[in-house]
Amino acid sequence: AQSVAQPEDQVNVAEGNPLTVKCTYSVSGNPYLFWYVQYPNRGLQFLLKYITGDNLVKGSYGFEAEFNKSQTSFHLKKPSALVSDSALYFCAVRPYTGFQKLVFGTGTRLLVSP
């Protein structure tokens, strides 16, 4: 069965500092991996995805994520955090082939302080 773990309920970082939001996954076969962001009172916005190829994926708003197959991880990163990055972040996975269903992690709240 597929599963996603986001071990941190909340991540606090000061503006201008680098940030990392952690995600590990379990899926049979090769995974599609996604990060989404949810701002207050909004739906989910797509940030980036890993399908195949380069392990470092770049996405929207300066975010990037590194796929590590040996550690089954897909951590979200940004070199310099902004206060406006404060939001709820979800990692999600689905198998490379077959059904398009996404399995989500529990979400990590990112708080960037001025």
Add this chain to the structure above:
Amino acid sequence: SAVISQKPSRDICQRGTSLTIQCQVDSQVTMMFWYRQQPGQSLTLIATANQGSEATYESGFVIDKFPISRPNLTFSTLTVSNMSPEDSSIYLCSVVAGSGNTIYFGEGSWLTVV
């Protein structure tokens, strides 16, 4: 990408009533999905809606409670029937679009049952 519009965006509903949520996509898509996000929780897939066939429901969700229509390749509805306060959630429509199999979400329909 895909632009997904959901109606209503918010509603307050009386216990025992039913509400139909509409999802309109700006392009033709094969698969549409309905997710639920209960307060403070992650997203859970309710069902997959394919045009021309019955929706496929996930474990714990039944057609009598969440009937779904998919009359064409750009539109779907989800009805939440005989609502109780436990149905207070965000209901999100999502689609697979683009060449990279990205899954996009609407802004969600925020339902409060009183």
